[in-house]
Amino acid sequence: MRQFDWVTLFLLVILLICGIIAIYSASTTQIGNDFQTENYYFKQIIWIIIAFIFMFIIIRIPYSAIEIMITPAYIISIILLIIVLFMPEIKGSQRWILLGLFNFQPSELAKLTTILLVTKLISKPHITNWQIISRSFLFFLIPIILIFLEPDLGTSLCFIVSLFVILAISDLSAFYIILIVSPLISIVTSFSLIVFIIYIFILIYILYKTELDKIIIGFAVVLNTFFFFITPFIWNSLKAYQQNRILTFIDPMRDPFGAGYQIIQSRIAIGSGGFWGKGFLMGTQKNLNFLPEHHTDFIFSVIGEEFGFLGCAIILLIYFLFLYRIVRNINALKRKEFRFAAIGIIAYLTFQIFINIGMNIGIVPTTGIPLPFISYGGSNLLINIMAIGLVLKFLNERSIFE
Amino acid sequence: MYSRQQKPLILNYSIVGVFLILFLSLFKLQIIESTKYTTIAEKNFVRIKTVFSIRGEIYDRKYRSIVLNKPSYNLYISLNKIQDKKKVTEFISQNFDLNPGEINKIIYDNRFRLYKDVLIVQNINFAKMVKISEQMNYYPSLSLKSEKIRNYLYNNHFTGYTDRINENEYAKYKEEGYSINSYIGKGGLEKYYETLLRGTNGYQLLQVDASGQNLQFFKHNLDKPPVNGTSLILTIDNDLQNYISSIFPKGKNGAIVVMDVKTGGILAYVSKPDFNQNIFSENLTAVQWSNITNDPAKPMLDRIIHGTYPPASVFKPIMATLALEEEVINEKTKLSRCEGGLWFGNRYFKCWWEKGHGRLNVTDAIKYSCDVFFYDLSTQFSLEQINNFTKENMLTIRTGIDLPGERKGFFPTRKWYIDNYGKYVGIIGHKVNLAIGQGEVLVTPLQICAYYAALGNNGNWLKPHLLMKTITDTESNYIQPEIRQLPVSQKNMKLMQQSLFNTVNESYGTGVAASLNNVSVYGKTGSAENHMGKKTHAWFAGYAKQDEFEIAFVVFLENAGHGGSVSAPIARRIIQYYYNLEKS
Numbered sequence: 001m002r003q004f005d006w007v008t009l010f011l012l013v014i015l016l017i018c019g020i021i022a023i024y025s026a027s028t029t030q031i032g033n034d035f036q037t038e039n040y041y042f043k044q045i046i047w048i049i050i051a052f053i054f055m056f057i058i059i060r061i062p063y064s065a066i067e068i069m070i071t072p073a074y075i076i077s078i079i080l081l082i083i084v085l086f087m088p089e090i091k092g093s094q095r096w097i098l099l100g101l102f103n104f105q106p107s108e109l110a111k112l113t114t115i116l117l118v119t120k121l122i123s124k125p126h127i128t129n130w131q132i133i134s135r136s137f138l139f140f141l142i143p144i145i146l147i148f149l150e151p152d153l154g155t156s157l158c159f160i161v162s163l164f165v166i167l168a169i170s171d172l173s174a175f176y177i178i179l180i181v182s183p184l185i186s187i188v189t190s191f192s193l194i195v196f197i198i199y200i201f202i203l204i205y206i207l208y209k210t211e212l213d214k215i216i217i218g219f220a221v222v223l224n225t226f227f228f229f230i231t232p233f234i235w236n237s238l239k240a241y242q243q244n245r246i247l248t249f250i251d252p253m254r255d256p257f258g259a260g261y262q263i264i265q266s267r268i269a270i271g272s273g274g275f276w277g278k279g280f281l282m283g284t285q286k287n288l289n290f291l292p293e294h295h296t297d298f299i300f301s302v303i304g305e306e307f308g309f310l311g312c313a314i315i316l317l318i319y320f321l322f323l324y325r326i327v328r329n330i331n332a333l334k335r336k337e338f339r340f341a342a343i344g345i346i347a348y349l350t351f352q353i354f355i356n357i358g359m360n361i362g363i364v365p366t367t368g369i370p371l372p373f374i375s376y377g378g379s380n381l382l383i384n385i386m387a388i389g390l391v392l393k394f395l396n397e398r399s400i401f402e
Numbered sequence: 403m404y405s406r407q408q409k410p411l412i413l414n415y416s417i418v419g420v421f422l423i424l425f426l427s428l429f430k431l432q433i434i435e436s437t438k439y440t441t442i443a444e445k446n447f448v449r450i451k452t453v454f455s456i457r458g459e460i461y462d463r464k465y466r467s468i469v470l471n472k473p474s475y476n477l478y479i480s481l482n483k484i485q486d487k488k489k490v491t492e493f494i495s496q497n498f499d500l501n502p503g504e505i506n507k508i509i510y511d512n513r514f515r516l517y518k519d520v521l522i523v524q525n526i527n528f529a530k531m532v533k534i535s536e537q538m539n540y541y542p543s544l545s546l547k548s549e550k551i552r553n554y555l556y557n558n559h560f561t562g563y564t565d566r567i568n569e570n571e572y573a574k575y576k577e578e579g580y581s582i583n584s585y586i587g588k589g590g591l592e593k594y595y596e597t598l599l600r601g602t603n604g605y606q607l608l609q610v611d612a613s614g615q616n617l618q619f620f621k622h623n624l625d626k627p628p629v630n631g632t633s634l635i636l637t638i639d640n641d642l643q644n645y646i647s648s649i650f651p652k653g654k655n656g657a658i659v660v661m662d663v664k665t666g667g668i669l670a671y672v673s674k675p676d677f678n679q680n681i682f683s684e685n686l687t688a689v690q691w692s693n694i695t696n697d698p699a700k701p702m703l704d705r706i707i708h709g710t711y712p713p714a715s716v717f718k719p720i721m722a723t724l725a726l727e728e729e730v731i732n733e734k735t736k737l738s739r740c741e742g743g744l745w746f747g748n749r750y751f752k753c754w755w756e757k758g759h760g761r762l763n764v765t766d767a768i769k770y771s772c773d774v775f776f777y778d779l780s781t782q783f784s785l786e787q788i789n790n791f792t793k794e795n796m797l798t799i800r801t802g803i804d805l806p807g808e809r810k811g812f813f814p815t816r817k818w819y820i821d822n823y824g825k826y827v828g829i830i831g832h833k834v835n836l837a838i839g840q841g842e843v844l845v846t847p848l849q850i851c852a853y854y855a856a857l858g859n860n861g862n863w864l865k866p867h868l869l870m871k872t873i874t875d876t877e878s879n880y881i882q883p884e885i886r887q888l889p890v891s892q893k894n895m896k897l898m899q900q901s902l903f904n905t906v907n908e909s910y911g912t913g914v915a916a917s918l919n920n921v922s923v924y925g926k927t928g929s930a931e932n933h934m935g936k937k938t939h940a941w942f943a944g945y946a947k948q949d950e951f952e953i954a955f956v957v958f959l960e961n962a963g964h965g966g967s968v969s970a971p972i973a974r975r976i977i978q979y980y981y982n983l984e985k986s
Binding site: 029034036165168169253257260261264265267268269270271272273274275284285304308309312313316319320323324327328343346347350353354357358361363 | 412413414416417418420421423424425427428429431432433435436438439440442443444448450482487513605607619620626
């Protein structure tokens with residue numbers, strides 16, 4: 001029995017409409033009693049229409065047709081990620097392929113193709129732990145490194161999060177997951193020996209409790225110690241500006257004339273919105289500070305200022321219902337690769353929402369990641385809607401592949 | 403191990419967790435801390451203030467001012483504070499020479515820069531300022547600021563001028579810290595040394611609340627002090643510059659350059675007519691602007707490096723040294739008899755002296771500036787040979803002076819003639835003309851000055867320059883002159899110097915009007931026929947020596963007559979003035 005999830009689609013449409021309204025306001029300036037609006041909201045509508053056509057095609061064509069395109073699409077996105085490194089810099093990074101009419105961000109395409117390729121590869125039957133790790137790492141690391149070179153730390157981070165979530169829900173045993181995650185913690189703790197020693201004891205305890213072989217525990221400890229010692233070495237070999245870039249990423253307040261200033265202004269905008277907000281088009285802060293980005297990365301600050309806590313809470317609620325509804329239904333998917341791919345996509349979107357809103361209210365680093373479905377942006381919007389199209393397609397077909 | 407059904411539960415919990423964190427953070431920000439942020443928003447407490455660097459000043463070689471900064475009162479408008487656009491517009495147009503349409507255009511052009519103050523009127527006089535400041539309280543969007551603008555102490559073409567940055571320049575340079583109200587060098591040294599003169603703007607972060615308490619959002623490197631621009635010390639001598647300006651024939655257009663032979667430093671740089679560079683910071687009206695740009699005398703044209711002219715007889719030393727170097731002639735060789743002209747096929751080329759000079763050697767040919775001698779020489783060389791030798795002597799290539807937009811000049815090639823005259827063009831006739839610096843060859847007065855300086859410096863060609871040093875430089879890092887060699891042997895160089903000396907100091911030499919008793923003057927006259935008028939352009943170029951002082955000069959006057967009678971006497975006065983100055 002086929003059942004299309006109209007409620008999820010409806011929630012998506014509501015989010016897109018909220019986005020258009022916010023973009024309209026964000027690109028409107030007021031001088032005295034005069035209002036001037038740039039036509040970003042109109043372009044966004046065009047993009048939504050194009051994206052829905054793609055979504056419709058994805059839902060209607062058989063999955064086998066999509067399946068054969070996954071590998072070529074992955075290769076194309078890697079090629080595009082290489083090409084983009086030769087593009088002119090925009091604000092200090094090379095993220096866009098300039099096409100005249102619009103700018104295309106290859107990392108958007110790469111995120112979808114990477115998730116689909118890796119989940120397809122690791123959902124094959126009788127697959128070993130080692131095969132899962134090697135395949136997923138290999139095909140994730142290529143785009144992660146290329147995106148890191150742009151440099152786009154935020155998007156690289158999104159890829160890493162998707163990778164871990166996919167590994168976590170895959171058939172990988174818990175030990176391997178700990179083995180993969182633990183060196184990351186070692187890197188973080190490498191700045192203090194005492195913290196690291198405490199961490200190693202906790203690690204040994206957990207591994208011991210899971211009744212693992214002593215040799216394997218030993219291996220995990222050696223691996224972590226290696227990362228602990230190598231990190232300061234790598235850190236010191238970085239140039240001062242590279243260190244600064246990473247430190248500013250972690251703590252934007254180090255850069256009061258750049259990222260830190262934007263975050264403070266965003267906090268002021270959202271905080272001054274209060275409970276009810278200042279009203280549609282009535283925001284005052286949006287025109288005072290981070291002008292070029294408030295219809296893209298800082299769109300949430302416009303919502304927060306003009307629609308207040310009430311508006312923000314409603315947006316959060318719609319997002320939550322939208323994601324939760326999909327996640328709940330994913331459990332029912334019998335075909336493993338559908339389940340993995342859907343979870344990868346949802347993990348990616350959830351992380352983006354968290355990072356973007358978190359950045360706007362100043363609780364996570366500044367990244368340059370747009371807010372899914374609401375921020376203005378062509379390739380980002382297109383890929384996100386196509387990804388949801390795929391998820392809806394999986395859910396739609398859940399009963400056929402019993 | 404988790405079961406298949408359990409695993410997505412982790413994701414469920416993560417999503418709930420993520421949204422809970424965001425919800426609680428928003429609650430804290432928008433409900434608990436709302437009052438604090440509302441006040442900050444209303445009062446605009448947290449903002450970056452740009453601290454502008456002071457532009458470097460420009461001085462002459464004896465540390466006397468050429469360009470200074472002076473205070474100016476400017477009116478700014480903050481678009482986000484406009485309450486009634488119509489009223490503000492009316493107020494401005496009533497008090498200043500701006501109509502509402504122009505004001506609306508400024509507002510419209512800056513509609514996406516609401517957070518920045520936009521300059522409306524600059525250089526407001528004191529009386530007007532007192533008058534409007536009484537009414538300013540009614541218009542919170544307007545503010546008066548005291549800033550520095552440029553003051554050019556005399557008209558000249560080398561300092562250039564500064565003006566407000568335009569949209570294109572702003573788009574290009576905004577990453578370098580220019581604001582929409584910035585001034586930027588638009589020509590001359592102001593443009594060439596923009597980076598040095600400008601310095602770097604600083605920033606100040608304001609983060610205080612109404613009671614003056616530090617809000618402490620930022621704890622790291624809060625302020626960045628500005629780095630002021632560097633002042634420039636030029637090789638120019640203000641006394642000589644102003645003297646030349648004062649004796650420049652009234653109503654004539656032209657250029658005079660004086661250069662230090664030993665260093666390549668420019669001592670005087672006069673191009674006439676000139677214009678007052680201060681007009682750009684004094685609310686230049688459209689009428690004033692069109693008066694300047696439509697003036698047929700082109701006051702904004704720097705004739706020294708942006709004007710190119712036929713060199714006429716000042717080109718002759720090039721032909722003479724070419725012939726000597728190629729050993730086509732020696733110091734004794736006499737060529738065809740000058741009977742007032744020479745036949746080439748069925749064309750007769752006239753010498754400027756109709757009665758004829760008779761048969762001459764090279765020294766006398768230069769001294770009398772006999773055309774026939776050089777017509778005759780032209781048959782010995784190909785066009786490409788003459789062209790190459792001209793370039794090896796640094797003519798028709800850029801000298802590389804520290805000014806923007808220098809022109810190259812021109813020397814035709816065979817290909818150029820074929821492209822412009824068709825396939826069967828006769829090159830010989832053109833070449834005959836080129837040998838006396840007429841026809842298509844074009845040079846800048848600066849190239850000629852540098853060439854004659856090199857003749858006076860035994861063939862060492864020095865790159866002309868205006869910057870002696872920056873004010874922070876010590877003696878050790880003065881600008882070192884760039885040296886190149888003219889392709890002429892010392893023996894032939896001595897012969898050429900003797901010829902130029904004879905031109906000025908022997909009777910019947912064309913340059914006798916420049917001779918002085920106590921100074922050795924070397925020079926060459928030129929009278930260039932041209933399409934601009936009936937009278938010839940008057941050239942006189944050369945160098946002068948006394949004790950350790952040696953200067954090269956070029957005096958060039960458009961359509962003024964003969965070099966020997968018009969330009970040479972001016973050169974004489976300049977040389978005399980310079981040596982009296984150095985003695986006293």
